[in-house]
Amino acid sequence: MSELKNDSFLKALLRQDVDVTPVWMMRQAGRYLPEYRKIRAEAGNFMNLCQNPELACEVTLQPLRRFDLDAAILFSDILTIPDAMGLGLYFEAGEGPKFRKPVRTAADIDALPVVNAEQDLAYVMEAVKLIRRELNGSVPLIGFSGSPWTVATYMVEGGSSKDFATVKGMMMNAPEMMHELLGKIAVSVTDYLNAQIRAGAQAVQIFDTWGGALSPHNYQTFSLNYMEKIIQGLTRENDGRQVPIIVFTKNGGLWLEQIANCGADCVGLDWTINIADARKRVGDKVSLQGNMDPAVLYAKPEKIREEVAMILEQFGTGNGHVFNLGHGIHQHVDPEHAKVFIDTVHELSSQYHR
């Protein structure tokens, strides 16, 4: 592998010195980019795009051609694992993901195989290798997975949900079944992330999109616990460097102290928390990633600059900040506004790293 030219992202995750605050955007390879929409249309459907390593590589690299990003993130989906387990993932136009065979009974859960990622998700590993080759050491590549709880919500509900009636019903009425399911997903995610690291991922993020829908004790028991187990099972080394781990629970701001203790190197923040408060609460335990409201990218460039300046000032001097949006970039954002955002982070952050 060629030497890494820009390692500020990896350094910031591990709270090491950097010259400017690194920045990337969740969902940076996506529908707001016309060049993405073109490839997406040619691929026919979303899963074709994920499962074709050349196309996945191409869309991963698209935002890096436009913007001065400090990291690339593998283009894939958090539901590749249940798809590999045989649930039959599909996407219908204008709707969220769906499964042909949702998981509802003890027998459904017993029948679920644990994923062997290198075999069952070989297309992901090929994409990782291809992206690393194409990146050629310019910036690090982030691998990722959904959290067990988040993935389980889709598996049990059979798709997206507003109130999580079925999966929360299972959690409360049959907790042992829920643990069986989460355990299988956690083993699969561990294998999946380790395979991504072996294939070349230089950092990994666990997306816990729906952990924030739980009450505090259920979050600990049914979401955070399984992320801890995964982290304990990860090989944290690639090319002789430590592979940092980011955990992002949307709406998890009330539980920061617990999350900071889960073994991750970095905690992702959504925009509902003041990052100064977050930093006080986690101390030296972890670095922080975030946390501009993605809707700020609808604002005029001056306003985007103002918000970036405010968050940089809130975080203050010193290390341990990776700038990001507080959630994925929205579909209708003007790519020029994303450029303003990224350039401003670099321009205004150097003063905090002297």
Place this chain on the structure above:
Amino acid sequence: MSELKNDSFLKALLRQDVDVTPVWMMRQAGRYLPEYRKIRAEAGNFMNLCQNPELACEVTLQPLRRFDLDAAILFSDILTIPDAMGLGLYFEAGEGPKFRKPVRTAADIDALPVVNAEQDLAYVMEAVKLIRRELNGSVPLIGFSGSPWTVATYMVEGGSSKDFATVKGMMMNAPEMMHELLGKIAVSVTDYLNAQIRAGAQAVQIFDTWGGALSPHNYQTFSLNYMEKIIQGLTRENDGRQVPIIVFTKNGGLWLEQIANCGADCVGLDWTINIADARKRVGDKVSLQGNMDPAVLYAKPEKIREEVAMILEQFGTGNGHVFNLGHGIHQHVDPEHAKVFIDTVHELSSQYHR
């Protein structure tokens, strides 16, 4: 007006002594009740139901015939105000509320009238009077309104939204327009709640369903500020008793201290916060309302009892707790489970009030 037989709800809101913790459920008059669905079907559409005082009274009283609730809440909708402003509220089957004339431009906002509630929303005041008469002093009646920010999201987006692109765009690119809009809504809400109090509402709740979608400084500026203004303008007296005010910001747990300082008597909590932590943070400033995950009502009765017991224990001894769900009761809940919930609160809470 006849004397109030059960005033534990009003007392708990004001942190006065009670024998058992009072309980009600957000959206307690609603689709989970077969008798509600029957009336709703006969009414033809949702707004017919809201606008007919006899029917609104009937559905308000339905849950009180089944359950030992400590308060009734006016059956209405948070969007009656923009409807009265002429935006043309309508509901389509299976979809959320919509407006025929969303508010997008400075001219749209200039043209908006401030609501004169007794005239423009006379049907609400008639319903309040009728409900008070029918309640005959059994339990107090709660009036309510949406918060200006929450109501504005629907007015600007033209209906429900996932990412609030348009309204947040207006907030960021034209804050003076946004303030003009929020100001008009706040004046209207103040008049509306005062009219409800004059008509007989004995407590009022401001529902800030979407305040939690904002970043901390925008929440303060665009949501909490306007709730403070409303509260300053309210007549807090009815039948010689104080009319307590409840503010409920969903996903507002990170901002509890600020919310507790807005002038409300009680802060509503969703289920993502431990109520023991919430109590520590607000101290003697306000009472707390909440906070069981509505999804617990999908669980078996034993589990519902366990969760109620846990929350009562977390709150601990002393006054200032109104038990509630952390959000509205879900449509597919078995009414028998709601009964278990309510009875358990009464049964298990007396030990905390000796």
